[in-house]
Amino acid sequence: MKLPLHIKMNEALFLRNPDSSELGKNILKHSVQLIYHTGFEAFTFKKLAEEIGSTEAGIYRYFENKHKLLLYLTAWYWGWLEIQISFHTNNIKDPAVKLRRVINLLATAVEDDDTSEVNESLLHQIIISEGSKAYLTKQVGEDNKQHFFKPYKDLCAVIGTIISECSPKYKYPKSLASTIIEMAHFQNFFMNHLPSLTDFSKNKEESEIISFLNDLVFSSLKKG
Amino acid sequence: MKLPLHIKMNEALFLRNPDSSELGKNILKHSVQLIYHTGFEAFTFKKLAEEIGSTEAGIYRYFENKHKLLLYLTAWYWGWLEIQISFHTNNIKDPAVKLRRVINLLATAVEDDDTSEVNESLLHQIIISEGSKAYLTKQVGEDNKQHFFKPYKDLCAVIGTIISECSPKYKYPKSLASTIIEMAHFQNFFMNHLPSLTDFSKNKEESEIISFLNDLVFSSLKKG
DNA sequence: TTATTAATAATAGCATTACTATCATAAATA
């Protein structure tokens, strides 16, 4: 399923728009692959340039540093995910059904549609392993002032709204929303790397994470 | 309240035991302060050495690199927290009361008791901002093989057991345990830096996080 | 006591990282 896909990015995230040139698109494409393979700590612009067949200085014309690039990729992902969600819940009336659908989208490994230069399924893995490093820094405040986390907040607001539709009296819609977003990823990471922190040990099925999250969310909402 | 405090550390975390010398203790003490102030990314052994009045090479005799030092500090914290928990829930019969106590300890800023060279309240802040970077790496697998995450897993197991005592039929005790541990920290971070991801915006009170976590946990357990 | 070991400080050095700057060339546009 393809969507008319163009995510409007915050211009302060880049020096030159990576969407506007071949080199820029290559930077996006190969950075996803390289971060996926090496991890964000070992990822450098030099290695990326070698991968692309360009130069370090070339990459720096697009992104100030690798942190900005990570912010770009995560912002792109949250924007993309919000579109997915609005598409997949568009015609649904029942907010509880909507919410289940959202949990599914959050916790399911995306298949890659080829509508952009970004490999969404690799990017999903990057979000799981590296996503929180985008905000767990000393510069959160400044980055936030520049609205770099807006797509994440918007997504959280959308999910919070659905939660409130399900259960208007529930007191923590936004915290519950950020909890299921984070836990969709962390439980996945734990399942694959530190399985004793979860109850999904053997089979490594995303469906179990989904069941856990559904149980968590709908017991919270049933009472209120 | 002081506890007979000596946390047994995994010997593979260090080259020389930092607990065995003045320099070692200084490394622990000042690394907590410096990581707290500069953030883990900008933290270097050079800066730490300057802070202590020792040399870079001197630090390297104790810790292979800053990642190992972070692993040491996080492991120490989880070990310390498990002791706090076992002390504060020791005489309690009712597992639900126990669980509330645990949530309080997880989400409450610790006051520093001076039983060790580590400032626990700063360390608590470090765990909030930097803790997940200890495992969100490409080397999780190897680090896990060397049992560097054992204190975290043990804590999670303890909490999981209390959850199961509350509600023997509940299917996800360990995932719920890791969820409340992570969310005690993430919701705190969000509250302070990205408040729109939470429902605690204005007052910045830990008590609200505690209420949220209690609600989350006990609605999940009520049903089963 | 002296001899020996162990821990540290002082210093140097090296490969990599994280950039910035300059210049030449090719492609796109005016």
Next chain:
DNA sequence: TATTTATGATAGTAATGCTATTATTAATAA
């Protein structure tokens, strides 16, 4: 045709992440 614009090629610099060597001092053993 002239000129702007993007890229490639190359250099260079300060900081980081280490390792190695030597001298000095403190603790311990003979």
